[in-house]
Amino acid sequence: MDTKDLAEKGLKLRKDMVGAAAVEQRMNTLGEFGEPLQHIINAYAYGDIWSRPGLSLGVKSLAMIAMMAAANRRAELRVHLKGALKNGCTPEEIREVLLLVALYCGIPAANEAHRAAVDVLSEGKAI
Amino acid sequence: MDTKDLAEKGLKLRKDMVGAAAVEQRMNTLGEFGEPLQHIINAYAYGDIWSRPGLSLGVKSLAMIAMMAAANRRAELRVHLKGALKNGCTPEEIREVLLLVALYCGIPAANEAHRAAVDVLSEGKAI
Amino acid sequence: MDTKDLAEKGLKLRKDMVGAAAVEQRMNTLGEFGEPLQHIINAYAYGDIWSRPGLSLGVKSLAMIAMMAAANRRAELRVHLKGALKNGCTPEEIREVLLLVALYCGIPAANEAHRAAVDVLSEGKAI
Amino acid sequence: MDTKDLAEKGLKLRKDMVGAAAVEQRMNTLGEFGEPLQHIINAYAYGDIWSRPGLSLGVKSLAMIAMMAAANRRAELRVHLKGALKNGCTPEEIREVLLLVALYCGIPAANEAHRAAVDVLSEGKAI
């Protein structure tokens, strides 16, 4: 597939998962300087990896939450907490992942992730 | 529940998931010095968190693989790759998680996790 | 010991170290969603590990500061800087740990930890 | 060389690279408590390592940006983005490093570093 088509296909899925307004705001903030990174995100992350079959979007989102909590990447954690709700995960499923984070990455990682989750879940009225 | 009962309950699940021989070897290696840590693992990790309902053991295993690859913890990654197979995950599902690792934690994290996965999957004849 | 008693015992020590108001605010913020994590903190962290003899609370606090600076966990670092003062550590002792952080985890880790320490120490009138 | 002379020599280079006002503000914020750390920064980092010949200041700055993005150290990343401009790096050169960050440390690391870069480059009118 041509990489431009891959980027378009990915951008569509990304907007579905994260929300069109949020995606556009991000792309605008970084402007021309950010175009190659946006291409990586749209084409390679969403157009290729997220679009692959073999694992449901919901389970992918739960794996992303685990990963971002472990890697101490707060801004991205929030994106994928929202994405998890969009992809049909329940607050309980998200919490079970964060409790594994507590035991296997430590309490501080779980603490920060819980705060982010409570924020995102309240905004989305999920709790 | 009494913490001793919690530890016993957890040890049972841990042996189911990781294999009784592997668990006993680990507990023996660390001897008396390692007893409080083994209590944490048996009672708090397996007796409490892993035993909670709300998310299947298979999805928990996939989240663990994501977390351990992100956190650069190779020995534990292998344990949970084996656990994932025991908990019914397919090689393909494991791979989809590792491809998210590549994009969101970087190629070197995915490279190491792929090597571990190929080792564990070959031993288990899963590939 | 029953895990409920462990949690109660731990909550008492936690409030002694971190301050009752701060602990209650935290528990309220996370609400029902946060209850299993609060149980981990109260029962397993404070009720079990922090309550063990064998190392003074002050030295445990210094080890926590080292760990949280290394692990890049700022919110938790502040909690344990306050806990260190409560547990009788002097500003000088805290600084000696942060200078080891500078050499062994790098200047940026020490910079952030110094900023947090100066904040916490000024609030507590310790400097 | 006497360590006091090393610190003076380093402080001069540090002020050249980071700006005298920014350096003084930092040293004042941390006060007496921060003096040993400032000595490490002035004497050992700037007086010794940054002053060594063998690699241009510009390439050192690009390596610093790579390192700070990888290590998730945002405040220090901003310092060295500014330093990179002062040391003659172009926005394009900085971006190429951040794209390597995307592939080898993951998209979230590159995202945060892009946001910091766009901020710093706009302030400096470089973009």
Place this chain on the structure above:
Amino acid sequence: MDTKDLAEKGLKLRKDMVGAAAVEQRMNTLGEFGEPLQHIINAYAYGDIWSRPGLSLGVKSLAMIAMMAAANRRAELRVHLKGALKNGCTPEEIREVLLLVALYCGIPAANEAHRAAVDVLSEGKAI
């Protein structure tokens, strides 16, 4: 560009930088399971990012060394130490980057990276 062409173009550059035999051994070790990851490396990392103009391959290699030392990724560090020599970096330039690692990521990161560098440089007869 079609992603297959991107992967081919990238594979060529990758073999130039890392050595054809080493690349083929890696691709064989991971087998069919590793194909999507190899596509990420060939097409997205080497075909896209490494192939971009705007920064010399040598400086990119030095940034990679900084990043891999910071991120504690030893196997990948060795790959890029070899790549740095291939891309024309001198042992002295590599060392200057590793000394920045010592001050900004801590002595243990620099220690491990020095050991890897001395190994790779001796094999390549560069020291």
Place this chain on the structure above:
Amino acid sequence: MDTKDLAEKGLKLRKDMVGAAAVEQRMNTLGEFGEPLQHIINAYAYGDIWSRPGLSLGVKSLAMIAMMAAANRRAELRVHLKGALKNGCTPEEIREVLLLVALYCGIPAANEAHRAAVDVLSEGKAI
């Protein structure tokens, strides 16, 4: 103080703590390439920071163990486990630190550190 004297003073303390043979072997392995790093270790780490009064060598060692376990730096962790014994720490004190690691940095960090500790303590006949 002249930096050469600082390095000599530090080297003496380093050999006391880590063992003269081990230090010399390390310095030889890295040869001329490693001289600036050895200067950082001898002069800045041991000559300056480790030599400062204000915190006992034993407590500094315990903080180092916490830090190295958190930072996932295994080789350096072993060095400082040995140093802790030399500085008068007991196996029990070391274990209490590692149990904090389990709760605050996660079980895998504590697992690896326990394995290293059991090795080092057996060699030193401390357990």
